[in-house]
Amino acid sequence: MAQLAESGSNPDVDLLYDINGLARHAPHWFDRIMGFVGEWGLLLAMVLLIVWCWSTVRRGGADAAASVAALVWAPLAAGIALLVNVPIRGFVERPRPFVDHQGLDVLVSGKTDFSFVSDHATITMAMGVGLFVANRRFGLAGIALALLEGFCRVFMGVHYPTDVIGGFALGTAVVLLLSPLAMALLTPVMKAVESAPRVGRLIRARGTAPGGRQSLIPGARAEHTEERDLAA
Template identity: 75%
Template structure:
């Protein structure tokens, strides 16, 4: 794929977080990671572009649903299910918080101010800091961790891969991704006590209602084991005959 060879003339850089130059580690790392595209085949670049734009977020949603199906089978799943409800809510809140942050910082996308980058997706005309994708992914991953540690660790790992993909694709600086991770984590953890205090009673009430299957998996009653009934006693012919004689004699 052809790289972006020049910056947009006259574009305002705004309050840049990274100063252009070889000594800037943010820009150096941007070129190092995005430069990997020069040695990868086009089909792999297209695959990473799709995964970084859509695939990993879809995978995180599937992971949340998988975790929900798993925790519903526990004896007391209300707290875990409340944590799963909080995960997407926290992600949405974090993205809303990012709207004024982007408007205040006004950092252009890296391909606007730096030449020679390989751009794997088109149509990115908004500001760069903070990365919405990194924010969403990490908020979902940390929210999963609040509900279930095993699934949460998988979710956080997927979020880290998402951050790498965004830099590889040429649409974000590394600091955009780190800022997204920080925003998603802080939003999820700082608001978690209040959110869990509000959501847990609601989830508990739902579990006792007709919609309780959303919280607790319906248990299939086990069949009762067959009871071995005592076989009817068959009297011995000789004994019965003897008893009959005794009865007549009496």
Template identity: 65%
Template sequence: MAGLEALAALETSGSNPDVTLLYDINGLAADAPGWFDRTMEFVGEYGILLGLVLVALWTWWGARKRETLDDAASSVAAVVWAPLAAAVAVLVNVPIRGFVERPRPFRDHDGLTVLVDGKNDFSFVSDHATLAMAMGAALFVAHRRLGFAAIGLAVLEGFCRVFMGVHYPTDVVGGFALGTAVALLLSPLASALITPLARAVGRTRRVSWLVWAPSAVPAAVEIPEARGASGGAEERDLAA
């Protein structure tokens, strides 16, 4: 309770850096042209989440192309954990929101430019930031380079939520912390549960491509050529 009282005291004080940063970032929306605000509204509400789904699909497509089924199964399991981690993190956030009961910033502070209507639930922590960072952290475990891209999208998501006037910066930071914690702390357990299932799917005939699709084209081309060259040499030796 002491932490909640301190949070409320900061919000009503004039030197609260959380509120100051809120006005600084949201003030950009007031100065921006209408088309830019509409773009940011779409990006912050739907666009970045769609981008994270595309990154996850790209990561899954590459994870299937491992040399062995075991490697492919573990890699695909790590990718599958990304959306599951996001779902678990958002579920964990439900009791947190109900416990903290922090109103949306536009309810306590005047002069904000709110780009999205109908946000009547509590503010801390941000579901969008939680979901985005959970996927980003989980994808980082699956693939470093694409994971960095996903984390970058998550950071942009957090900026958009403050820009849109629907969250405090600390709502976003809290979401980042929650999403990262869920994705990383539960990753070993998720891998232990999902990898055997992925391996079993990889051994099936009809849907094995979902887990394992190694590229065997180079080997298939090189082997006949090598045999042909060898056979030609043997024939030349016999003729001689």
């Protein structure tokens, strides 16, 4: 069995105790909130951020299909990274920190699987980087949520800092390395959906012209043309 942290002299363990020590000195209600946020809250926030980004990139005009394809790739990449993590965990076999180290304030129970790498850190960073590929502004917010998720996992006493760093690296690598292939496959699919009469709004918002401009309604277009003729 591989042991990545043998004693408290290890900087990884020292940082674990420093961050988790904040939970010991925090009020009980705050620890409960952090437990929920780290376990479910930030994952939900990431999903809502993706939905918000989707509602924005649909107005991207000619680039809408490519943007939505990149956005679809974000959760798909997270799922692939999660699958890649399965053999990694089985190979490393690193126990949870509270198994080998006493005095940790563990905010959630029932964690019996291996620790390296963190699933939560992997998923959130994969979605955050995937968001960045689709839209930089939303991507920066997603990466910030992923960093907060990583902090929460250590704060909760269920992961070492290196578990989180490994998750960040895995999620980022899967998104960036497979992105060219994913975009080559997903973009034509999104363009086909865009041209479909009933479901095309999933890709491009109604009334959005190529280039992201809202098309004029017929009356407004006629009035605009008349004014231009008079000016001429």
